[in-house]
Each structure stands twice: as structure tokens, then as C-alpha cells.
Amino acid sequence: MNIRNTRHDSQLFEKNNLLKNRIISGISGFNELPLLIVNIVIIVALIFLSPNFLNPQNLIAVLMGASFDSIVAIGMTLLLISGGFDLSVGSIVGFGGVMAGKMLVLGQSVPVSIIIGLLSGAFIGFLNGFIVTKIKVNPLITTLAMMQIVRGIIYIITKALGIPLLPDNFSIIAQKQFYGIQTPVFVMIVLVVLAEVFYRKSIFFKQFYFIGGNEESARLSGIKVDKLKWLTYIISGTLASLAGILMASRMGGAQSAAGTGMELRVITACVIGGCSLSGGQGTIFGSFLGVLLMALIVNAFNLLGVSVYWQQTATGLILLSAVLVDVLRRRKMQ
């Protein structure tokens, strides 16, 4: 290739292929497309395979099932984008619900209880962030430890019984229905839309992509790397406790085992949705589609009467194939 001619050639090339390029880049820029198609295929298949699928109650149940995971996934996506990781979100879900419940039982008002529930989640995130960014312990170890510490504290506070029978004025929050749809679904929709817009376009959140892409470069670019990473854990903890409070309200009681196993499910959904464990990549829309896919699979298995034992196998297979597709796509780019 003649270096001095390349510019001319490439201009010519670009002119000839302007339309083609635009279409290709439009599609290749829309990384969530394959996942969206998979979701649609499953929905269409279920419409044909099961008469109950389109039943409004069933659809609402699917969305309800996705709502708590989606709220947690918003925080997890931010963590993964910035190169972090949080295994303690499941325990924080339980902790947020139990702390709010405890406050209600102690006679605090509903708003105060909710705020204390949120703050307790934020506090655990604050600790995670402190240990990871200031003491520089690996996030996997930090949050693995925190997951067990927090779950233990829940059992200690509630003597492993949880906090059953919460007052009605608290339970009504998540049980109230508008057009048959319960509050957590609305909360999910609002948060997902907001987060999608902000993560994609706002310059504040753009910084997290840079941190995850190359922490050293980000630091040299004048980005406050440690402070922002710390913040991701606080955001994640707060959102997890919000999910926990909604869950407790919906159930009418805070269960001590609430949120168990959620951390891996949410991370799986985010990775299916395009987040990379090495940071720098991911979108809320993708993560949401990942959560939705997993909720649809659970629903499909229930509707079709397949044993629950197959659900985990299927989830694992989907995770593997999602990662495979990504690896293949990257190899092609090379």
C-alpha cells in the first residue's frame, strides 16, 4: 500500500460505499441486536407453544420476576463497566429488606424505614468501595467476604426467622396495582430507561467506560479513578437495598434468605447482555435484555412443565453461547 495514496483511496472507497458503510456500522454499532432477536424468538415460540403465555397475569408475572434483578443489574452493569465486581448484592438485597422491616417493627414511619433500608445498602457498598479502592483488595475477595458477613448479620438480627408480617401501609407500596401492574415493574421501567440514557450519553458516566477500558490511562487523563470506583459500589449497594425493600413490601415480610443466589444470576444476565468481566464494555439495555431472557426461560419451563432442574442447565448454556458469540465476533474483527 502506498502510504501517500491511502488517503485518496480511502476517500474514494468511502464515497462508493457510503450507504453500505452506514448500514453496516448501524448494525454493528447495535450490539444488543442478536440478544433482542433471541428474546423475540423465545416470545414468539411461547405464544405458539403455550396458550397461557399471553395471559396478562402471566406476562405481569414475568415482568415482576425480572424487576428485582433488573434494578440490581443497573448497579452491577456500572460496576462491570468500570472493571469492578460485586458478589455481595444478593446479601444486600436481604439486608435492605430486613433493616427497613426492623425499623418498621421498632415503630418508625414508612419513609424513615425505607430511607434507613437504603442507607444500610449504601453503607455496605461504601465499605466495599473503601476496601477495594483504598486498601486495594481484589474486588472478588472483598465482596465474597462481604456477602457472607452481611448474610450472617441478617441471621443474627432476625435469628434466621426474617421479619414477617410487616404493616399494611408498607406492604401496599409494592402490592398496589395500576392497570394490573405492580409498583416494582414501574420502578424498574423508570430506572432502566433513565440509566440507559445516562450511561450511553452523559459525560459523567462515560468516565466509567474509560476507567474500565484502561485505569492507568484514565488516571493520566485526569479522571478521579478511585473516587468514581468507590461510588460504583455505593450505587450498587443502594440499588440492591432498594430491590430488597420492594421485595419485602411485595411479600409483606422481610425474609432472611431473600436475594440468595441473586448475585450470580445478575452477573450472568449482564455478561449475556454484553458486559465484559475485564471492564470497559456493557449497556443497560443489554443487561436488561439479559435479565429478561432469563426470566423468559424460567417462565417457559414453568409453562411447558419442564423440570426446574433443567433451568440452571439452560441458563449455563445460554451464558456459554453468549460468551462464545462474543469471542467469535471479536476474532472476526481482528
Added chain:
Amino acid sequence: MSEKLLEAVNISKSFFSNKVLDDINFNIGYGEVLGLVGENGAGKSTLVKILTGVHNPDNGYIMIEGSKVNIKNIGIAKNQGINIGFQELSLTNNLSVAENIFIGKIPSNHIGFVKTKQLYDMADDLIKKFKVGIQAKDKVEKLSIGNKQIVEILKSISSNPKLLILDEPTSSLEELEVENLFKLILELKKNNYSIIYISHNLDEIFRITDRILVLRDGKNIGIFNREEIDKKGLINKIINKEIKEFFASEDKKAKSLEVLLDVNNLSDHENFKNVSFQLNKGEILGFAGLVGSGKVEVCKTIFGLSKKYSGDIFLKGKKIFFKSPVVARRKKISFISEDRKVSGLFLRDSVSNNMISEILKAVSVANFLSNFKVSVIAKKFIDLLKIKIAKTTQNVMFLSGGNQQKIMVSKCLASKPEMIIAVDPTRGIDIGSKADIHEILKEQAKKGVGIILISSELDEVIHMSDRILIFVNGEIIENINSEDFDSQKISLAINKGKDEKENSK
């Protein structure tokens, strides 16, 4: 036995309709070092890939020791004794030097236990044979990059190849480490190994090679004996254009004497002490010195990467405590880092995102990114620095070193800095890109930007700077103005510290 180890005859290769190699002929004798030079895209890597069996030529053939060989795949290349030392290191950090050298062929007894003594003896033999100063039992993670590079080469040698291909082996080495590597190459030569040495650094090419093969646009421009050609002549062959004043000092006009940065008695009590100097607006100030002379550490301290320092730093007459890069960036200081992959670029991100990473505020409307503003910035710098890419959404990872480096420079310039700290701004890139970056830095200086320049090539510092500070053992020992630049004197001054250090030992 033929007198030539390898002969390539009429090698051609096209990708689609693009002719990448056009009728290339060359040969390599036993114990010969053949330099391979050319700009990015000239066909060097394709040629290497044909020799190592990654690609097959469309036309032509290769003879090894007088017989025609069809190098169909990597395995055949290895069997024929062609080995490549990779630019990126492929060592296992937590294993010893010996284990790394013999990885894959570690001697073991019949139940599979490692014969430790034999392993270390074998490694010691190699180390002694080539007179390299490392210990077989050392963990690789403890070695400097230069010594890692040497282990990497020993690893290639351990399979006893006939031809070793070294692709930019010095791109991440400091001066002293380069010397050690060259010693090793000379030892290899003595032992009759043949080497193809690829580098953009022409000084190295002239020092170490016997003959030089120049490729341009996939054509063989000629093979020159080292004595036959000088640097200027070689550059003209490589780029087919007279670069005026390349590495020649141009008339240096009087710069404004408005002080931008004033450093007083700066010490970090570890790497440097009592460093005082001033940087004027529009001045390019070169820092010269050996590795460990403190020149890089001083820059990092000014940029806020090391909080513990004593002494005062004044910026435009105001005293400032540089406690983090955030402060430095706010004061309009920009840093071109020495390693674009480790601490410069966001490799998995797009060209335009890299360019705007320091100016997010400026390309946004109400704190949201504006696609239009981003594309304006991207276009501006692609034109300004002659960056060759297909589209701005392209991933930076797969671009050539020269283009990557230009993107890193754009990223820094986009923030409209008043002062630039450039550490090795042209490391390991082709001559064309190098000239582009030099031009842009000089232009910035003309606009009044103060620049501190560090380079692993002394010639680059001399060529670019208005003034040079010489660092020895953490102190500035001399301040030389451009009228008095003399590369021999400077290099003597730099090495003064080394001799003193050795004497005191």
C-alpha cells in the same frame, strides 16, 4: 552445503486485489544480521509471516541451505529452524528463568518429575555461552523488561534455530538494556546464528546489522551494505521523499522569556534531589539522562503521580501543590505517556472516544455527549496528524503503532494544554509518523505551549529541544543551550554518572 542459509526468490503476495509483496528477492548468510526496514504497510510483517509459515506466498519460493522448502505452516517453519522473537513478551512471570527458557521441553525422569539440577545446568550453559548477566534461578517477575527480552530470546534459541527474527526488540527497552541486547546479538552472530532484525530505529539498524533490506509499497527497494549508505540516504529510500531538516537542527528563533513553570529545589528523597529549573512559554526543554537518573520521576512528580515531594513548583508564578493528575489536568498540563498500551490508550474503545477522553465537557451539551461535536474533534485531529483509519468508530487496538501514537497525541492536544510532558512520544513508530509528531509538537511550541521532552533516543532530544538539562544520579548537572548542542559531549556527560557509580561500587 550452500553458502547462504536462506534464499527468498521472487516472493509475491496479494490480499484481495492489493499487492502487498511484489517480487521480493533476498538472501541471508550464516552468522549474518540482516536489517529489515520500511514504513508501516511496506510489507515487512507480511514477509515475516511468509517466512514463519503464517501466510503462503502466491508466487516464488524459499530455499533453505540450498534446497527448496515449502513453508506451509508454523510447524514446518519451526522444524526448518526459523524462529521469531515476539515484540510482546510471552513469559510466565512466577516461574524461574530456566523454567521459562525450557518451557515445553523441561527434562524429567520416567515418572514425570522434573530433573531440577539438569534444568538449571542447561540454563546456566546457555547463559554462560551468550554471556548474559542473569541468574537461572531468578523469578522472571523480578527481571527488568530488558532482561525479560533476553530470556525471551534465549527461549527461542533453546530450540536451536538457524534463523532468528527479531521484530522491534528494543521498542520497550531503555538505553542500557539495549546495549545488553546488542551484546547478546553479537554473541549469537559469533555462534553462527543468522538474524533478521526489524526496527524503525535507524541508529540501531546501523549499529547492529550487516546488510539492510528496504521495502517500500511491497517492493524491494534495495539491499545495502551498512557501509554503503548513510542515515539520510536510507531515510530517502524508505519514504521516497526528501524530508528536509530531518534530524538536522533548524534555525532556532529566540523564544519568549515568559516563565511558565518554575521548579525550585524539588526532591522526592528517593530518585532525585535539589532539582531546579524553569520552563518558558513556547520552549521545548529536553531532559537527557540514563535510566534511573531521575528524569522521568521528576516529570511524574510534576504531573502529580507521586505525592511525596519537597520543594516548590510554581506555575505562571503561582505556587501549586500537585497532589494528583486531576490537579495537573485542571492546570492545563497534559502527559504523553511512555507506553501507549499500558497507560496511554483505551485500546478496546473507538478512535473518537479515545480522542475526547480528556475533553468530555467540551464535546457535550448539558452534560450529554454531542455526536456532532465529537465528530468535529475527531475529524480535526485525523487531518491534523494525518491519521490513517477507515472510520472513527474503529477500535484502536488493531491500528498500527504509528496511528495509535498519533491518537494518543491527539488526545493530549485536544485538551488545549498550556504545557505538555512528552515521555518518548515517538517510541517504536515509523519514520513518517515520527516526522508528523515532531512537526505537531514544534507547532504547539510556536503557539506558546511549554514542552518537556524525554526520549530514549538522544538524537530526538537534540533535534527537538531548545535547551537540554542533563540528569545524572537524580541531579541536574548541566544546562545546555541549542547553540552548544554536541551529541558526543552530551552523551559523555550523561554517562559520567554511570562511571562514577561503578567506581564507587
